[in-house]
Structures are given as C-alpha cells and as structure tokens.
Amino acid sequence: MRSLLSLVALSLSLFAAAEPTISPYALHEKRIVLPQGWSYGRKHAAGSALPLRFALTQQNIEEMEKYVMDVSHPHSPNYGKHWSVKDVLEKFSPNRETVKTVHDWLTENGIEKERIRLSPNKGWIEVDATIEEAEALLQTEYSVYSHVSGKEHVGCSEYHLPSHVKRHVDFVTPTVHFDARLTSRSSETTPQTQPQSVIPKSFRGGPKSAGKYAESIVPTDLSTCYEYITPDCLRALYSLNYTPVATADNTYGIVEYTPEAYLQTDLDMFATNFSTDLYGVAPYMVSIDGGYAQTEYQNFSYNGESDLDLEYGMTLVGSEQTVTLYQAGDMVEGASFNNFLDAIDGTYCTFEGGNNYTQDAYYPDPYGGGYEGPQDCGTAKPTNVISTSYAYNEADLTEFYAARQCAEYAKLGLMGVTVLYSSGDYGVAGNDALCLFPNGTQSVNGTLFNPTFPSTCPYVTSVGATMMKPNATVYQYQPEMACEEVIYSGGGFSNYFAMPSYQAEAVEYYLKTYPPDVPSYMYNTSGSRAYPDISANGANYVVAIDGEFELVYGTSCASPVNGAIFTMINDARLAAGKSTIGFINPTIYTTNFAALFNDITLGDNPGCGTDGFNATPGWDPVTGLGTLNFTKLVAAWLELS
Template identity: 55%
Template sequence: MLCSPVFLALLSLAVSVQASPYVLHEKRSHLPAGWTTSRRHDAAEHLPLRFGLRQSNVDQLDALLMDVADPESPNYGAHWAPEKVAATFAPSKASVDAVRAWLLAEGVPAAKMKIAPGKGWIQANVTVAHAERLLRTTYNVYTHAGGEQHVGCEKYDLPEHVASHVDLVTPSIHFDAVLRKRGGAAVPAKKIGLPGVGISPKTTGAFSTLFTELQHCDTQITPVCLRALYGLVYQPLASSKNSFGIVEYTPQAYVQSDLDMFNKNFSTAIVGKSPNLVSIDGGVVQNVQTGFDYNGESNLDLQYAMNLVNFAGYKQNVTLYQVGDIPQGASFNNLLDALDGSFCTFEGGDDPLNDGIYPDSDSYPNGFNGTSCGITKPANVISTSYGYNEADLSPFYTARQCAEYAKLGLMGVTVVYSSGDNGVAGNSDLCLNADGSQTEDGAIFNPSFPSTCPYVTAIGATQVSPGQNVTDPESACEQVIYSGGGFSNYFALPAYQKAAVAGYLKDHKPSYAAGIWNSTGGSRAYPDISANGANYVVAVNGKFARVFGTSASAPVVGAILTMVNDARLAVGKKPIGFINPSIYSAFFAGAFNDITQGGNQGCGTPGFAAVPGWDPVTGLGTPSFPKLLARWLLLP
C-alpha cells in the first residue's frame, strides 16, 4: 500500500518523538528560605503548564542593541519601531510546531492547548499526573512559614528535540513569589509592591523643623540640594515631545495632599498638579491602606520626579504606571506586557504563581475584568525602585525578562532600577549559602535583580556626609542603608563594562575568598552610576519625614536623564535610549563625580569599597548634568 506524504510526515514525527531522549532542563538544589514540602500534589488536579518558547534572534540581541546604543556606531540613535522588534524576536514557526507536535503526540488534545498571540508561549491544560509524565517529574505542594502555598517540582526534563525550543516551563522549579510579612493580612504572594517586600525606602521618622537652605544638606536633602549637587538647572524646552515614567505596584500609592504639601514648600508652580495615570491590569491609587509602608515609596518617587523636571514652572508631565489591581497585584512581567504587546501572554503565558493573571474578576471579588496588553507607548525614561534578589529567580526567568529590557533599549527607552539597600547582601539582609539557599547568617554575597541585567542602568546611593557641604565630595551611603552593589551570578560581563571592571580588579581587587563573591572578572557588575540616597525630605501623611534608599536615587537619575532628552529633542535629535555603552565610553570620561569614600557592608563583611574610577558601590559616580548634557548634545 502506498503511503501519502502527510502520513509519512506524521510517521516521521512520531518516530522522532519516540527516539528523542529526555534531558535535564532545569533543577533546583534547595528550597528557598521559609519553605517546606507539605505533600505530593493531587494527581487529578488540573495544572496550566506554560512553555516559554525560545525567541528568534536572541543570540543577536546584544549586537543589535549595541548597533543603536554605542556612541561609536554609525547607527547610534536609530531606534527601532515596536513592530520591527516584535517581528525580529518572535519565536519561529519551527519552535511552535515542535512543542505543539510533541504535546499532541503525548496525548494533549488540541482543544486543551492555547498559543499566545505573540507566539511566545504555549499553554497546555492537563492534570498533574499528565504533567508529571510529560516532564518526568513529581509535583509537590510547598508551604511557607507565612502560610502561602506554592505548586512546583525539584527538577524537570524535556525531550532533547523539544528542549532546544523552550526557555522555561511554569509552574516548575521557580520560587519567584514574593511573600507578605509574617502576621500581616493575607495577600497574594506575587505583589512586589507589598510593604516590606524587596527594595523599599527606609525612614527615621517625622521631624518638625524643615530646612530649605543649602547649608543643611547633610541632614535634609531637598530638591535645591540635588540641583546644587548635580548642576541640574534647566528649563524644559520640548516637553510635549518628551516623557518620563515612574512605576509603582499596588498597593503602593501616592497621596495628592502630600504631593501638594511638598510642592508648597519646594515648587509652588506645580501645586495641584498630578502625574498622568496609566492604569495597568487594574492599577489604582488606593487610599484605604495608608502610612509610610503604603505611601512612602510612591510619595518619594513622584515628589522628586515631578519637581526635578519642572524648574521654575510646570511644563513636563510625569507618567505614573500604576501596576496591578488591589486583590491580585502584579509583577515586572505585567508591566512589560503593557509596554510591549509582543511580550503580552494573555490567553496562555504569564506564570500564574509569579505574575498577575488577568482578567481576574472570576477569581477575586472586584478584580480587574480585562487585560493590559500593549496599551501604552513606553516613556523615554522609566524609573523603578523595586527589585528581587537574583537568587529568588531562575536563570531562565531572569534571562527572558532581561531580554525585554534590551528590546525597550532598541526602541529608545532608558530603563533605570535601584540597586538595593543592603550592600552586598540581598533584600531582607539575606545572604547566600553554599547550597544556594538564602539566610540571614549566610556568608556569600547576594546580588539583586533586575540590577544585574546588563540592559538596565543600575543606580546606587551616595550621601552628603555629616558635617559636610554640597560643595564637598559625596561618599557612598552609610546612613541607615548601604548602596547595593557587586557581581552577578547569572549574567556575563557586557562588553561596554569590560575595561572599567578590569581596571577595578587590577588595582583594587578585594582580598575576600573567592567562594564568597563572584571574583571571576567575567560577570555583570553593578551599579552603573549613583545619586544621593540619604536624608530625603518627603511629605508622608501630612508630615515631613527623613527617607533613605536607592529608591530615592533612581528617580533622581531618571529626572536628570529626562532633561538630557529634552535638550536633544529640542534640537531635533533622538532620545538617548540605552545609556550604558555611552557612559562607559572614553567620550564620557569625567562626566561623573567620582566617589572614593565609603563602602557597602553586608554578609558579615565590610563589603566593597568606593575607590577612584568605577567600583561595585557607586559605579562610575554621580552625574554632572552640565557635562552629560554637553556630551550627549554632541552625539548624533
């Protein structure tokens, strides 16, 4: 009997599926701190398996970004349209077909599969027992000391012919859920904006005497102090063409009366002005839960962001990206969904254990009944003061997200993240142990993410030291917080940073044992630059408080870069986009105030020390706006 070509093709596929051996794809060596294994997951329960497909041309992503971001490139500033970005990196048809054919051959009906609109994910709705057969694994239910539960496994395998098409599978080994405080109200684990979670500003409380003169900048940082420190005296000229975005995660919320109170003292021209709200996945400026833990971050970010980009008048709008509804919250991936429609995974992709899944009105009372996929054009500069420990996340998860920041860079967007407030330790002062776990008594340095992503600009913290003036050199912040900095355990050293890091290791390499930090010289180092992070005057719930943190440093740098963009746009040039290749180049030498005093202790050590040149405490130093402006105006 003659066989049709279609039959032969199916037979060939079936043979290849059977012949392809399984290989280990991801494995976890330990349970994160606070988690215990409760029980084997019920085999009959349903599980939404999501396969993150390997994107096309990711191996070229770095070179493509450098082509538009390197100041020596003839294509500097030739940023891509979003449509070109989406088309270039969409997973190939071969990847979609390979994973789909394997699932069909393994008994997953086509009706139980969904392919995301951007073809980045395939979801298979299967039972736990079926998932275990597909992945050669065992699914457990894990319980945290705070009461939250998590479904996952210790490791999983994929057929060899499928593994090359898949970045990661969820749920699996990933424990990138963020937890509530013990004893707090029960909330979803994925709210990265939850008070007490991740990078958050610190306060020493309210005070009654408010100083507005430069001679008090060692005890109270105000906008006039920052303008004097960094030379930011600039009136916007092209505000209608420019944009600056601040990201907040519900339930964090700013208070308009506090914003007005701040501006009555420091910028009367913008009293009554509000940021332009972009609600992402039901993001709302809630006013039910108040206090420093809920209002401190957003008030800090917006009071300084709006003031610093509006000198002697109100011209430049600031966009507030408020992410996540009250019942569910959100993650960084939910923000990226809204900024880049090709990353949006509605109908099949965001990790239900780590990301907000929308619409959620069926799961939560008063939940957001919609989805925010590519709903807004990204601002030219986006500042975020939240973060994870790198070890909270899997290498596949961080790499996939980091690639999205590179895509934003291709589109001409500058992304800045605060570097953390615990020196060489991670959030909550956790340090690593030899098995990869995180504890307070760990001895191994614990880097932060997304700061370690080579496609964001990581911002550390400095201070005007007690008794010093704004005309004196700053030092690394050692009041209340320590500037986060160090070397990634996941990401390789980017080319733009090689000379700076090599110089640091040659002249100032620490004497710590190689086992407590990544001393190879081949990993991404951070922060990139810094700004003041101590003694900020912030209006919170009708009183002024002193606030500390790289949470303050990031929006200050964002505001400075926004004003650089304004000047370029005013003369018909493009926004500066991804700035790291520029700021590390010889052309920008001397454009930063070098910080040579202080350190960033943590993990039972003095941490690293600020030294001449780049260092893993304050990076290249603090910005000199006049020098940066002059250099960027000379670039195409």
C-alpha cells in the same frame, strides 16, 4: 491584528497531523533550595486546573549584545536609530520549527489542539492543563508552597522535557520559578481583608525611614543639605538648572506595585513646601491589571515608596513635564515584573495587544474578588525613561528565567527606552541582608555575597546610593561619599550574567588597580556583570508621608532622581531634533563620558560579615561611575548624532 491571528490559527492547524516523535527525557530545570520565606505546603490535587506556559526559544537572542551596541554605542554609525516594535518582533520571534516541535509533542501526548494556544508573537505556547496532565508531560510532581506573607505558589522542584523538545523551550511555568505574583491573597479561594506584610521584602528592599520630624523645621535653603536633602539640594549637587521645552514629545515613567500607592494629600503637602506649581497635580496613571492608587491602607509601608518616587520625580522635571505612573496589580492578585513587562512590551506578551496569560498574576481573577478585566498585554506605551525601585535577590530566580526577563529589557533598550533599577540597600548582601551559602541557600548568616536582580541584567542601568559627607556643603569639591547611614549601596558581581563588553575596561581597571579587600571566594571572579553603573544621593530625603515629613533613605531615592535627570537630557535632545538616549550604558562607560561624572572615592558597602567593596577613583562596585553632572552630560549627549 486579524490577519496575524488568522495566520497563527492556520499554523496551528497545519501542525495537527504531525507524526509522533519519541525521544528520551532529560532534566530541564531544577531548584535545589526554596527562596527565603517559602516552605513546602502540600501535594496539589491531581484534578486541579493548571495553566501551563512554555516560553519558546527566540531567534537571534545570542546576537542581542551586538544589536544593542549598534544603536547604543556613541561610536556606532547607527547610534540613536532605535528599532520599532515590528523590528523587534521580526528579529526575535521563535521560528516555525520551534513552534511546530512543541505543538506536535503536546498533541502526541493527548492535549487536544483546541486547548493549545500560540501567542501572536509566537513567543509562548499556552495550555490549560490539569495537574495530572502537567505531571505526565513534564515528569514531575506539583506541590503548593506557602510564603510567610500568607500567599501561595504552585510549583515543583524539577521538571523534564524530551530531548528533541528541550532545545526549543527556555522554561515552563509554573514550575521551579518563584517570581510569583506579589499577591495579598491568603489562599486560593479567599481574599484577605488586608494585605499581609504589604510586599515581601525579598522583592522590594526599600526605602527606609529614620522617623518623623516637625514640619516647622523643613529646610528651605542649601545650608543643611548634609542633614536634610530637598529638591534644591539635588539640583545644586548635580548641576540641574534646566527648564524643559519639549515636554509634549517627552515622557518619564515611574513603576509602583499595588498595594503600595501614593496619597495626593502627601504630594500636595510636599508641593506646598518645595514646588507650589505642582499643588493639586497628580501623575498620569496607567493602570496595569487593575492597579490603582489605593487609600484603604495607609502607613509608611504602603505609601513611603510611591510618595518618595513621585514627589521627587515630579518636582525635578517640573510641572510642564507629565510623569506617568505605572500602577501594577490589584489588591487581591497583585503583580510582578512580568506583568509590567507584558503591559509595556507587546513583543513580550502579545503583539498589538491581546489577552494572554504568561506567568504571573492571572486576569480576569479566576477566584473572584479581584480585577475582572483582561490581562494587560502590549496595552501601555513605554515611556522614554522608566524608573523602578523594587528588586529580587538574583538567587530568588532561576538562570533561565532571569535571562528571559533580561532579554526583554534589552528589547526596550533597542526601542530607545532607558530602564533604571535601584541596586539594593544592603551592600554586598541581598534584600533583607541575606547572604548565600555555597548550596544556594540564603540566610543572614550566609558566607557569600548575594547580588540583586534586575541590577545584574546587563541591559538595565543599576543605580547605587551616595550621601553628603558630614558638615559638607553642596558647593565644595566632592561633597559626597558612598551611603553609610541607615543603608549601604548595593553592588557587586552577578552569579548569572557575563560581563558586557561596554564595562569590561572599567571593571578590569578597578580589579587590577584597587583589588577588593575581601576573600575572592565570596563573590564571582569569573568575569561577570558588575553593578551599580551610576549613583545618586540616597540619604536624609525629606518626604511627605501620611501627612507628616519623614527622613527617608535608600537606593529607592536615587533611581527616580537619576530618572528625572535623564528625562531632562532627553528633552534637550528632542528639542534639537535628535533621538532619545535609550540604553545609556554603552555611552556612559566610554572614556569621554565616564570623565563627566562626579567620581565618588570614599566609603564602602558592608555585608555578609565584611566591609564589602571600596569606593575608588573611577568605576567601583559601590557607586559605579559616580553621580551625574547634568550640565556636562547634556552637552556631551547633544554632540552625539
């Protein structure tokens, strides 16, 4: 680490004597409308501090799909030969010209070299500037924006870069991006006494509750699975009859964002009824940027998501397999996807660990009252499978920003990590049932479908939701349909990302054979990433929350369930001396694997004033390829190298 840092320092010192370069400014990014819930607040004070961060363009990023397919496609001779962190760093780090060009431009514009820092992975240049300096550098004007939850965000409506710098920078923050920290702070200086609205609905989306019911009627058999889903129902539905044997080598991670947190008393209540060997067992917690299992505030909004994820995730993998809980963000500053990525992927923030601010919550907390430790960067080891039940609407983010984040999920796939995200609970609408207008505005009265992110990233596995058919039994043929109770499975087509090659055949077959019964202008028909990829049951889950059992709904249920099943498939492969399954999409879309899923052919995913798309034979934008059959899939994966 010392030699790497010394090299970075030497590199920067060599840049200091560069001759000035003059070129015209050009627009780099522009936001036409504010994301839902945000409004203009006030002009920002000129002398205020602003930590500018320049995301430098990465080498070889245009070849990402080729590299991912090489280690992830079952027909590749390099299948399962995953990359190391060092491999990823060397392949994608920005080149010397990129670093030098941006550094020289900054010094030529009066930024002292002492204020310019290059992250050890060379992915970011960081400058502690003032608002006045930032406005001059970017030819823009900074404002403070307010959210209905009470949090604030510093940004601008557009910014510019010199033409010779523009091609070396993906984006600059903070500017037009609203992937802001998920904070409970009501102002820049005063922490709140209690988080407002927990986490903005535009970020999370689920789960949903149908209300409490008496513990005395908690089902203990499979006869009422169409009314009450339990772990045994899921085992029967997805043929999960397996005892792990390679638990010391295997890992499964679930991500939560403070203030959402589990209660151990709820985990114990669930264990008493469904998994007695887990009574008193807690997940292995990895704290990211001050994250902890807070107990100050307790209700469904605070405890529902985490209780659900852990109760089912831990029970389905069993007591012998440790489940890692990534708890991100403290109660004051909060966290977002970038904070999580910084912590688990050292190539995204700081190679071999460190303390470099990039985009989101700033640590140590500069205002006091929050987490005072260094920001976690490359300090948390990624698990083999990671499940997350949170999402943004794709339109909440800019294309540059979403693409940069998506590339980080691809790097995790290269390193053998399976990343799952729930697809959303509002059908073809975005979180909070928001739809789009042609100008990019989001509203419940919008006229265009509104895809969710990161599900639209081609390098994650998006998980939709099914439900038991009325009065169906777990033993009958095709007992499930698309979820149409309380929630609708999120699905559709990205407005940002092109269709990856691995799903082209399946999606094109769907569009040709079962053309959607909705106007083509309502969704992207130009050949874009389609989602979800797979599904699992998302209705009537029996979950212990705040000391009572509730029925819970959502794709939030489906993601951790599939994560548990893939963890068991990894166990079988590891026990056989093979690699983890890593990024699964190129494999599951092959003809052989696609035929092993439980195909869902009934139901749709309404939204935006339509019935949405239909579930059909084969892949569809409601339930993807269908639900998992563990017995068939583990056998097929064991046949691969």
